[in-house]
Amino acid sequence: MKFAVFTHNGKQHLGRLADNDTVLECLDVPESVFEQDGVVSLIGRPSPAVTDKIPVSDVELLAPVPRPSRNVFCVGKNYYAHAEEFAASGFDSSAAKGAVPEAPIVFSKLPETVEATGSAIKLDKSVTNTVDYEAELAVIIGKPGRNISKKDALSHVWGYTIVNDVTSRDLQGHHNQWLIGKSQDSFCPMGPWAVTADEIDLADTPIKCWVNGELRQDSNTGLLIFDVPTIIAAISNGITLNSGDVIATGTPAGVGIGFKPPRYLAGGDIVAIEIGGIGTLENPVEEI
Numbered sequence: 001m002k003f004a005v006f007t008h009n010g011k012q013h014l015g016r017l018a019d020n021d022t023v024l025e026c027l028d029v030p031e032s033v034f035e036q037d038g039v040v041s042l043i044g045r046p047s048p049a050v051t052d053k054i055p056v057s058d059v060e061l062l063a064p065v066p067r068p069s070r071n072v073f074c075v076g077k078n079y080y081a082h083a084e085e086f087a088a089s090g091f092d093s094s095a096a097k098g099a100v101p102e103a104p105i106v107f108s109k110l111p112e113t114v115e116a117t118g119s120a121i122k123l124d125k126s127v128t129n130t131v132d133y134e135a136e137l138a139v140i141i142g143k144p145g146r147n148i149s150k151k152d153a154l155s156h157v158w159g160y161t162i163v164n165d166v167t168s169r170d171l172q173g174h175h176n177q178w179l180i181g182k183s184q185d186s187f188c189p190m191g192p193w194a195v196t197a198d199e200i201d202l203a204d205t206p207i208k209c210w211v212n213g214e215l216r217q218d219s220n221t222g223l224l225i226f227d228v229p230t231i232i233a234a235i236s237n238g239i240t241l242n243s244g245d246v247i248a249t250g251t252p253a254g255v256g257i258g259f260k261p262p263r264y265l266a267g268g269d270i271v272a273i274e275i276g277g278i279g280t281l282e283n284p285v286e287e288i
């Protein structure tokens with residue numbers, strides 16, 4: 001099933017997609033319950049009643065986890081072809097320069113970077129002019145845990161969504177640690193909604209990204225270097241994962257930095273990311 005957080009007539013709702021994703025069934029969950037954790041607030045609640053049905057075209061979608069309670073975990077260099085294009089770009093400040101990492105590279109983005117589908121990716125040219133897109137499958141944790149084994153890892157997953165791990169390449173390289181380059185305001189579009197874990201085949205799910213209609217990234221989650229159970233085991237190694245935590249699993253080849261010369265985002269661009277079984281996350285780029 002797919003679930004979304006959205007605004008309609010000035011009121012926020014939690015809803016379930018129906019009729020081939022054209023209708024939202026409003027669920028009887030108080031706004032105070034879902035305003036932060038979004039779709040994850042359904043965990044442990046009896047199946048809520050449907051109070052209304054609204055066409056998707058009539059609502060403003062919010063991110064499925066509108067304001068994560070802490071940073072979004074992210075994995076870097078997690079598809080072979082992307083690891084190679086990034087190593088060749090000259091911007092690689094990670095420890096595993098020029099090589100496929102031996103363990104997952106984990107960094108994070110501030111919770112305030114999360115934006116909905118349709119919201120603008122802000123391009124502040126006084127700060128950076130090397131802003132890049134990264135299409136990624138994101139895991140939404142349901143069951144908390146610490147020292148989670150690979151074998152048990154998928155039982156901790158509530159579902160999946162799409163994240164655009166927007167990145168300033170010069171800031172990413174300049175500061176060695178990636179937080180600043182990855183956490184500029186508006187740099188984590190997420191959505192358009194979330195799907196429950198049973199709907200995604202991690203071994204074979206297409207992931208694509210277009211900029212202004214031009215296909216730039218075209219891969220499959222089956223090509224991840226470190227798969228989702230390995231990522232969850234690595235992050236939860238001494239760190240308790242909480243319900244509502246979001247983990248972006250890495251981007252395939254075809255980012256702007258991979259082109260010669262690089263093809264960074266510019267004001268007026270439209271970035272669309274599609275993951276099979278989830279939907280399409282689409283965001284314009286706006287110069288500020």
Ligand code: MG
Nearest residue numbers: 134165250251
């Ligand atoms: Mg990334």
